[in-house]
Amino acid sequence: MDVNEVPQDEREMSHEAKAKKLMYAVDKDGKYTGVNSVGWEAENLVLKQAWDEIDESLAVTEEKVRKGTLSPIAYFMQKNLMDVALLARYAGKWQWQVKRHFKPAVFKKLSPAELNKYAAVFNITTDQLMNYGKDKQ
Amino acid sequence: MEQKEFIHRQHAHCESGVTSNLLKHEGLNISEPMAFGIGAGLFFGHVPFLKVGGIPATTYRIWPGAIFKRVAKRLDVQIHSERFNDQAKAMKALDDVLATGKPVGVLSSVFYLTYLPEAYRFHFNAHNLVVYGKNGNDYLVSDPVMETPTRIAPADLEKARFAKGLPEPKGFMYYVTGIPSEPAMRTAIQKGIKQMCFFMLSPPFPWFGNNGIFLLAKKLQSYPAKLEPRKAGLYLGNIVRMQEEIGTGGGGFRYLYAAFLQEAGLLLKRDDLLGFSEELTRIGDNWRNFAYSAARILKVRSTDLVSYDELSELLRKCGNDEKALFTKMRKMKWE
Incomplete structure (x- = not known):
């Protein structure tokens, strides 16, 4: 890739993605040099694709929490880009326990200590965790 | 302080x-390219059954931690x-x-x-x-x-x-x-190149090194028939992300390594290394071409077999060219 071929395609995303990355390219004398790039059409597209996927599936989960078929833990797990295995690791639980806590009926009975633990992992308050989805019903 | x-x-x-x-x-x-080369950072791997976030793992570099450790060892730091x-x-x-x-x-x-x-x-x-x-x-x-x-x-x-x-x-x-008073650059460069060639050409498994590129080409070809369109798109998008989006310097680290070969060639006054650098630059261009074509297919949401066939062909070209280059590099004469 020549220096003047380094793409400068600005990223347009709903998530903050501005960054000038360093690329390696060849100058007019054939020497390698570092060149900053604000983005490339191809990589911008796949980054957006990855986030669209996350946003879409998060919206589906949000809807389920509002309807009362999933607990807020499922929502915040996805919001923090975690899967069950990773959340279980962070919360110090088994995966089957985490999955059980996705059930609203089980979630309601969780002790304050357990709620605190989840809230800390998600970097929110226990109130935010408990009340998520209620205000929007 | x-x-x-x-x-x-x-x-x-x-x-x-x-x-x-x-x-x-x-x-x-x-320099960064020198560290990358001495640390033998260039690699390829595609492990379909190892899934990260539900998507098969693809990598263009050696495992984390290896570069720093190898550079320190080879330069006696x-x-x-x-x-x-x-x-x-x-x-x-x-x-x-x-x-x-x-x-x-x-x-x-x-x-x-x-x-x-x-x-x-x-x-x-x-x-x-x-x-x-x-x-x-x-x-x-x-x-x-x-x-x-x-x-x-x-x-x-x-x-x-x-x-x-x-x-x-x-x-x-x-x-x-x-740090050493007089770093042994020549032997460090030599060891880095030899190790990279070994890791690319020698693994007797389909997932690692040069073999992995051909495995990926084969798998990619089967995506439209085997996967629902959304998933095929996500799998393909992930490959491009690993290659271009994750701090690789472009072309899945190929330009970065080409920069190393050039710097090494100038330092050791070896024309063969300069030639290899130019070759790898062209291979990097082909990787970029693959990424660009992949993104175009994703953009129009096409899952027709022909477009995935063409993508696989682009990958195989990268694989073949790299195999030829690294085979030459492995046979380099060192004093």
Whole structure:
């Protein structure tokens, strides 16, 4: 890739993605040099694709929490880009326990200590965790 | 407190960037491409049954941690590295080294690096950065992929150093304790090149090295028939992300390695290395061409067999060209 071929395609995303990355390219004398790039059409597209996927599936989960078929833990797990295995690791639980806590009926009975633990992992308050989805019903 | 000001330089890739910045601070002038080459950073791997976030794993580089370790060994640089079970101890150990004025390399999860733009903050646990001091409570950070130095709050840095998942950084930190007076560049370069060729050409498994490219080409060809369109798109998108989006310097690290071959060729006055560099640049262009074509297919949401067939052909070309190049490089004569 020549220096003047380094793409400068600005990223347009709903998530903050501005960054000038360093690329390696060849100058007019054939020497390698570092060149900053604000983005490339191809990589911008796949980054957006990855986030669209996350946003879409998060919206589906949000809807389920509002309807009362999933607990807020499922929502915040996805919001923090975690899967069950990773959340279980962070919360110090088994995966089957985490999955059980996705059930609203089980979630309601969780002790304050357990709620605190989840809230800390998600970097929110226990109130935010408990009340998520209620205000929007 | 600070003995010598730490100079932040932006690089394409985190680990080779940190290696270069730490060594330059100690007075050993090693560029990022040189660190990447001596550390034999170039690689390929595609392991369909190893899924990250439900998507088959693809990599264009060697496993994390290898580059710094190999460079230190090959250039006879003394280092100290440490992992921790206790978070408080890990932060205390970092503070103690910083108090002596020494910059420290730290392994972290990008998810908790608050200074990065949101869109890049995934649970990737093998990101390297340099902490070079403190200002009040905040840590001063030189992250090689960033344009300028930055800072981070202690609680965030602690979270990043003790992220969970695969792999777990466990507060891993490292710093340079001594450098050689006369680094043996020639043998270090030679060992780096030989090792890269070995890892690319020798693994008798379909997933690693040059073989992996052909495996990926085969799998890719079967996506439209085997996967629902959305999934096929996500799988393909992920390959392009690993190649272009994750701090590779373009073309899945191929340009970075070509820059190394050129620098090595000039240093050792070897025309063959300069020739190999040019060849790899063209191969890098072909990888970019693959990424561009893939993105075009994703854009129009096409899953027709012909377009995936064509993509596989582009991959096979990259695979064949690299095989020919690395085979030549493996046979290089060294004094």
